[in-house]
Every structure is written in structure tokens, then in C-alpha cells.
Amino acid sequence: MPLAALLEDKASRTGRRHQQGALELAQRFQRLSIAAREIAASVMYGVHGRRRAGAGETFWQFRPFVSGEAAARIDWRRSAKDDRLYVREREWEAAHTVFIWICRSASMRYSSTLALEPKIDRALVLGLAIADLLVRGGERAALLGLTPPLSSRGIVERFAEALMMQEAAASEEPEALPAQTGLPFGAQAVLIGDFLAEPERISAMIEGLSSRGARGHLVMVTDPVEETFPFEGHTEFIGVGTPGRLRAGRAEAFRSEYLRRLAAHRAAIERAARKQNWTLTVHRTGRPATEALLALQVKLESASAALRLAQQDPQS
């Protein structure tokens, strides 16, 4: 029978090991991403030109100077060619913003002997790694409710810092679900957690987040024990996060029913996600983190491609 344990509260806090793990994973992922690029060959990432003048790097057009404008904006080289004054306009370029949320509730501290690491470690590593990957690709990443969108190179350290500060300040248990604030249109959300809350709450949360048209991805981190229910004999189950105990005389008798309920729970979440055009990825801590990262990246890219198309449509 596999054994399971909860991490100590202290041990579960965001720390150096998560930064290190995330950076290593992202590094490793660069090699994996060669394969990923072939899958998503058509998808480009980075800064996306908006086909109109605005803040950006690349040249868009020269336009005549309008009096009242700041003189500093005059492009003197072009203006010297004739008598008129020109202003150099650049194409408006905007990066996508991805909001990341990492569940740090008590149930995430669960780890069994079948798992490679506790769920929270896996979630933090995944979240920080995807942030690093995005920033290196030119996108902006934000920790939902904690940081503004950032594109600094040291995104992992910044995020980790923000997480640690919140953990140090927070007096109560972190929530199992993020606050239902609407995300801006065009933004994407990456929610990493075990999503063991009631499907109705999850559905409400998704709807709240996507109220302004944001898309999102749920990454469900589960322990292999939660998937397979390999218990036998006289066993007393102790709730994690939720109060309650359950004494099973013969644990193996619960297995089939539990597995059915788990599948139903998943299906409910997936339905809620699909309704808002969100995606759901199930990741087991018994598997390496790269799997989840690859899947998540592909989904992010396809989503941003779709988003770009959606944004271009009104222009053309």
C-alpha cells in the first residue's frame, strides 16, 4: 500500500528550490521546445504587430507634423528632405499578457510514495517555468492578484519574491481558487492547482475570470494515489484542507465508486472550461514536469494564434 504524507507548512513555502527547479525546467525545455516548434510551426510568439501606428520598434510610416505636437517627435532626417516636417510613426506592437495562478492550498502539500514530488512543488515549478518561458518569448506574465504584468528577465525571482511575501504576510490558508476578477480581453490565464473544489465553484470562477473575454488554461495537478486509489484494508482517511475523517473498514471496496466519482468531477470541470473556450490539462506528479509544460505551451500558442486572428479580423 502506498504511503502518503503532507508537507509541513514551512516546507511547502515557495523557496529557492522552486526558482531553481523552474529555471532548470525552462532550460531543459528549450531543448524540448525544438520538438514543440515543429508541432506549432505556424505559431509565432513574441511581440505581435497590430498593423497600425503606435508604440513599437519597427517603422510604420511618416506623417506630417501637426502643430501642437511635441517637437521632439519630429524626425529631422526625413524632414530635411523637403520643407515639411514629418513625424516618424512606429507600428503599434503589444505583447500578450498571461496571468498565472498557482494554487497553494493545503491539499496541494500532499505527496505519496508514488509521486516524484509534492503537488505544490510541481505546481510552483510549472508556474514559474511557464512564466520564464513566456518572458523569454517576449510575452508578459503576471501573477494573478499579486504582480502587474512583467516582462523582466528575472521573472522567476520576481514571482518567487511576490509569492514569498504573500506567504509571509498571509495569516490564513491560501484560497483554493483565485478571486473572480475579470481579466482584460486578449489576456490568457494559466491556473495551476488540484481543483478539488466543487465543480460549481470552479465553473463560477472560470466565468468570472473570462467575463471580459479572456481565455485560459487549467492545469490539474494530481497525485497518482488520487488517481488510482490503491488502498486496502482498514484505513482511516483524513481530509486535507477540508475537515472530516472517513474510516473505511475495507478500503478496496471504495475504489471503483471513487474512480467513477473522480471521473465525473473531472468531466464537470472540463465542461465548465469548454463553455468559456478554456482548456483543461491533467498532470500527474508521477510523471515528469516537462510533459505538462510542453502541453501547456502548445495550448498557449494555439490560443494566442487564435487570439491574434480574432484581433486582426476587425481591422481587415
Next chain:
Amino acid sequence: MIPSLPLAFAYPAVLAALAGLPLLYILLRITPPRPALMPFPPLRLLFGLRPKDDTASRTPWWLLLLRLAAVACLIVAMAGPIWNALQEAKRPVGPLIVVLDDGWAAAPSWDERAAAAARWLEAARRSAQPAAAVPVSGGGREITFIDPDKALNRLHALQPQPVLGNRLAVSQAIESAAARYPRPAILWITDGLDHGDAQEFAQRIAAVSSSVTMISSGRVIYALAGAENKPGGLFVRVLRSLAAGPAQGIVRALDRRGLLLAEASYDFKGAKETTAEFSLPIELRNEISRLEIAGERSAGAVFLLDERARRRRIGLVSSETADTAQPLLAPAYYLKKALAPFADIREAKPSAADPVKSLLNDHAGIMILADVGVVSGQAHDALARFVEDGGILVRFAGSHLAGASDDLVPARLRRGGRVLGGAMSWEAPKKLAPFGRDSPFYGLPVPDEVTVSRQVLAEPDPGLAAKTWASLSDGTPVVTAARQGRGLIVLFHVTADTTWSNLPLSGLFVAMLRKIVDLSEETSEGADSKTAGEPRAFEAASLAPSRTLNGFGALGAPPAGVTPIPAGFSGPAAPEHPPGYYGPPGKSVAINALGPDETLSAASFSGLGFQEEPLRVSGPIDLKPWLIAAAFLLLAADMLLSLWMSGNLRFFAPRTAAGLVLLLGAILAGPAPSSAETGAADISPRDLGAALTTRLAYVASGDQKVDEITRQGLISLSRVLARRTSLTPGDPVAVDPARDELCFYPLLYWPIVATRPQPPQAAAAKAAAFMKQGGTIVFDTRDALNARPGGPPTPEAKWLRNLLEGVDVPELEPLPPDHVATKTFYLIDNFVGRYTSGTAWIEALPPVPPDGTARPARAGDSVSPIIITSNDLAAGWASDPSGESLLPLVPGGERQHEIALRGGVNLVMYTLTGNYKSDQVHVRDLLERLAH
């Protein structure tokens, strides 16, 4: 009490609690094991589930069994179980006669015998019956029935006797006792030996009483008999009473002071008799005075040896030279044949310049000169001194002796001789007269067929009769003897071959020689210093006991009532003269419990209707602590198992368990291969190679760089040695003094690396042994650059001091300029290596004698076992094949490399040739060369 098992309980009532076990079984069965606590995040999903079968799983049957066994153990332990509880003897119905075989055969199990007898006497006391304890050794003493308490006291005073008693005498006493008290109960505690009377005794007591119980130990009885000191070794017969029991064992040989000299193993191989052999040098064999079977405490298992069992070493010189061509014509042939059974004969090598002296140097106790006429001056003096010091000189007449004259004869001889029965004589060959009382040959039968046809004659001086040991029927002496100093000169007036007499063909000849040889110990003891020629009684009429064995085989003062044995007594021990030594010290005669050809046989008592009881050997064993320990272990196992089942035993993970199983397996399987290895300890090919070729060796320090330089240095030195000297050494080898055998290497180079750990104690001990056995170790501290004279010791010096702590290092001195090591091949001043400033320390030579004869080279008695230098010799030697030094030298130069190599050559030559070069033979050459 269980009849079939020797198991009893102190409180049998407690066993009733065992009935509660089924109840416990039910209780345990319905109490489930403690649930495993399992945190489970998706617990919400489980709420409200109602599985079909949710009865708690029950305690597994094996755990139940374990607990029941633990409880059963406890209950049985509380009942006070006793294994082998002493059972009460049956109470006798009539007066009880306890007949106790108390010969030596009963000694090994005496305590149990006494305890069995006591048990019966106790029973008799309880039933208020009179009793008698009758030891067999008591013989036909009248049996009086007394109070069992008194009988017990008497029993406790009994000790096993060193001889076997006469049972028939006891049976008579029993018969007469039975006439007075009818129908006695008889208990016979027998030793199981049938020494001629067991069957009859059994029948007779069976006739007396209908209630005969016999207790026998069933033990196999071992004994020694008939030790013989043969030419090849000392042989002793080992006997046992039954062809059962352990077939192998050890006979130990002890000397007079009780020190162990040797052990010999024996193996019965199913038979009842075998032989143990001590193949020792004769000097050691002659020291043996007592043989005993190890682990067998009885007088029968002890064999005492006296002077008669010693073998003498006899030097034999004969005048003949071509003995081997016609052996029957040579006197030595007859002498060898006659003496070989009881003495070792040494003959001088054919090439020996002076056979007499060489044999005397061989520590012969008796010298026999067969017809040797003239003994040369030096040999004569040596012989005279030999006789003065207690040796026996036996001479045989012959043509040489008849024509010569010397004073190493007991009586003056008439020149010429006397021929009887020859063509020119008128008398028939004479026969021997019976021996006189004063003669050591007294008592030997004189066979009729011995005739003497020729002899040398003694001058009829006064006192000749006293010197005569044997004479012809007409009174002319044939054997004369005279004391000289502490020794004895014996002259046979006839030859040792058959030309003058047929005495050498008779058994008398052997007996006479034997008597003479027996005298040798006496004379060498030097007990008395009688003047030459004085008559003396060679044997006392009777020998008083000096020390006797008790029943357990220990020597002690003889008990009262032991009678002296007559002189010449050679039978086995009897009650009136138990085994032991008789006679004065130095001349004592050993009497043993068993005669030389005696055997042991077990008695058989089938068909007599005796009740037989075994002699209980093992005492009662209280099983309580064992059972409690077992219960404790079982409960501990139960606790561990319960913990494991509820998942709280983390460390008892499968991996750990597998490790434990492997470890157990390794422990169980481990010793087998190692014992196989020790069985066949082969010589490693490396040792074989080292033994076949002389090679230089170095101690691997473990520092790779240093070891490589050392190896290169020794290779270079070996190359130079092969090129310049007659020594062609093999490739140098690295040795580990702790592991490798060092004795193959004359020279061991040991570079000191202070950073390496000290070698184990065994390595230092082996190095010390190597130095003791004549090896030389060159310690090179390689620190000549860092060391300052008078300054603190360098780390290397400290390391070396640590190493040599506890090693017996001789006194050292700086290499003196005239030390032989500086002259053995080249003339050098110092051992130079990579550096030149260091001093070589070597074993201090004896100081120059005060008369001051200046010698160019001095040497001690042996090679210095240790040389300590700091010049890094190996680095100085190391060169490439073309002779270029591999390392930069300090101060440097081609010359220094050459001098270093020369020092190395000298060093090797010194260890191989020792002080040879200090010989005066070379002094002139050395002086000449020193003058240049």
C-alpha cells in the same frame, strides 16, 4: 508429570489457563488491527459512499497465531517447567545394597555415579530401609547394613580407584549378606566393562536377589596401553570399550614437569583399537613421561613411561670398511640388528675423518667400538673424557684389538688370544656359565647353544672377578666391565660377528645389549660415583612406590597400603600396587593400569532380567527463563508487525527488508568459501617468482608520484647491477608489508611520505620480523633539503618515528667512513641520492678495539637490519635507459647520478654479502686503492 517426556512442572495448576486461549482467539479475531491513517485530499469524493462490504478486515491468522503462541509461552513459563527433573528413585522393599564399580573406568562419570547412588540411598532413607554402599574395590569385605544416612556419608568418602576391582569377591560378600538379610534389593552402578567377571557377577547377584537394578552410563570407555618407543616414533595403543561414540581424539604427551610436548590424533575407524603415533625427534620422545587421552579423566587413559621406554642413541664404530659388500661378515650388522628395536644407532659417515669424534659430537650416550684396535690420540682423549662424564663404552674384541694395546679396557688383556676347538687346540668350544648375582645380566637365561670358540684373555689381576659380568663355563671372563669416572667400560671378549662365537646369533646377545643400554641412563645421571671396579648391586630387590596415580589419572603421593613391587616386575597394576612410579627417582619403573596387550570389552547383561536405568548425565534445566524470553521475542515481533501493518513503520521498507535478508544470507553463506580458501592456501605466483629470482622491493607508499619515482629508481639500479655486477636482479616489485610475504626480498626500500596514513600495526610488526630474520629495510625520509641539524624533526621524520615505535631497532650511528657498506663494491663516502647533504644512519658497529689495529673496513656480525637516509636515493637512481637522470639532482651533475648509483650498488652488495668485504683477504687491495 508427563511419562514419556522428562518434563515436569512446578505449578501444574497454572496450565489450566491454557483453556483460556480459545477465548483469547475469538477476542483477538474480532478486534481489527489499528487502521492505517492516510491523509487523502479528495476526501470529499468519498463522502456518502456506501460500499457493499465494509466490515473491517480481521487480524490476519498468522498474527493471531503469533500472539497466541506468545501467550501460551507465558502461561507455560508461569507453570514452572523443568526439563529432566530429577525423578525419585523407586523405594526399595528390602535392605538396599548399592554396589559401585569404582575402578578407573568409572572415574570420568564419577559424580553422576555418586549422585545416582545417593538418590537411591535417599529413597532407602525415606522408606526406612537399612542400606550399604559397597565399592567393588573393597573386595570381599563383609557387608554390614547401616542407616542410609551413614551409608551416604560413606558414599561421599568414596573415590574412584586407579585399578579395576574384583567383582567376584564382592559377590561372595553379597551372598553372605543375603544369608543374613534375605531378599535384599541390589543396585549395581556398573562401569560397563567386562574385565573377566561381569557375567559371572551378574549371574550370582541375580541368584541372590530378585530385585536387581543396574545403572550403566552407556559411556564408551577409553584407555591407553602398550606404548612403544620404536625407531620411527612413539606408538601407543588406544582402546575403547565399544565401537561407538566419538572415533577421533587426541593423545597428549607430557614431560616430567607436566608440560605439553606433543599431541597425536587417533581415529578408531569403527574398530575398538587403534594406534596413536608421536613422530618426534628422539630427544623429545625421551622426554615424554606421560601420555593421556585428552578429555578423558581416568587412570586408564594415562600411560606412564619410565626409563625403559627411552631410546638411547648409540654410536657405532667398526674397524671394517667394506661392510656393505658382505654384511653378514661385518660386526656392525649384528649389532644394528640387535640394538635397533630399542635404540637409535648412529654410524659415522664413511667420509668422516675421525668417526669417534664425530659420533661423540652427535651426543651419543653409548659408544660401541667393534674390534677397533688402536684409537688415535685425540679420539682416545675424547673417549676417555666421554666415559669420565658418564658415557658407556662397549668394546668388542677381534683381531685388531687382540693385537693392539690401549687403556680403554676394563682389565689388562693378554696379547694374542685363546682359540678353543680349533684344529690346533684340544678343547671343545666353551659354553657360557650362568650369570653371577652381581652381574647386570643376572636372571637372563643362558641358552645351551651359545659357544665361544675364540676370545681374548684378561690378565688374572686381582679384582678381575669383580669386573666380570659373564664368564665361560671354565671361569674365564667373556664380558668384563669397569667403572671409570662416572661412566662404564664394557668389553666383550668375543667379536660382534660370528667368527669367534655364535653369541651374536642368540637372543641372549640382544638381552645383554639391552641391559647395558638400560644402564646408560643410570650412569649419565651420575647418581653415585663409585670408584672404578668396585662391585655394586645393579638392581635393588624391590622398588618402593614413589608416586602413584589416583582414579582420575592424577599423580600423587602413594596411599597407605601400597606394597613395593619386586625388582623386574613388569605386569599391570593391581590393587596392592596401583599404577604409578616405583623406585628411586631417575631409576623408577612405571606401572600402568593396563597391560601392554590388554583390550577393553564391554559387558553384556542381556537375559538376566535386570531393571536397567540410564545414568542421568544432564541435570534439570529450568525452562522458565527461556520461555519468557521466547514470549518476549514473540511479543516484540508482534509489535513490529502491527506497526508495519498500520503503515507506521517507515524504515521497514521493502528495500530495508531485502537488505536484511541479503545481510543474513551473507552472514550464513560467508564463512563457507573463506574456510575453503584456508584449506588450500596456495603459493601465489608472485611469491613464487620472488622466491626464484632475487629482486629489489619497495614499499608502495600510496602516493602515486613517489611510487613511480621509486619504481623507476629501482629499475635503474637493477639495470646497473645487472650490467656491472654478477647479480642480475628481476624486476622490482611493490609490496605491502601488511599483506605480502617479505621473506623473499633481501632489501626493502621504504620511501616515507608524511601525508600518507600510517600503515596498520600488522605492517610494522611484519617489518620488524623481516628485520629480525635478516632482511634490511632502507627508510628514505627524502627530506635532506628541509631537515636542519638540531632543528625540529620534519614531518617525515615524525612519521618514521611513529612507525618504528614498538619496533626493536638497534642502536644507530651515522655511517662511519670505514663501514663495510662503503667498501662492498665501490669505495664511496656516503649514500648519495637526489640530495647529498643527508646523513645515512646505520646499525652501530662495535667500538674499535683499544689496541687500535687500524683496519680499512669494519663490519658487525651481520648486516644492519635498518638504514635510514634522507637523500631520496630512488630519485637519484632513476634514469632513462640511456642513463640520463630522470630528475634534476641537487646540487646536480652527471657525477652525482653516478655516485648515487654506486651507493645503490654498494647497498645491495652489502645486504647480499654482509661482512664479507671486511675480510682481511682484501686488505692489501683495499689499502693500495685507498693510497691512490
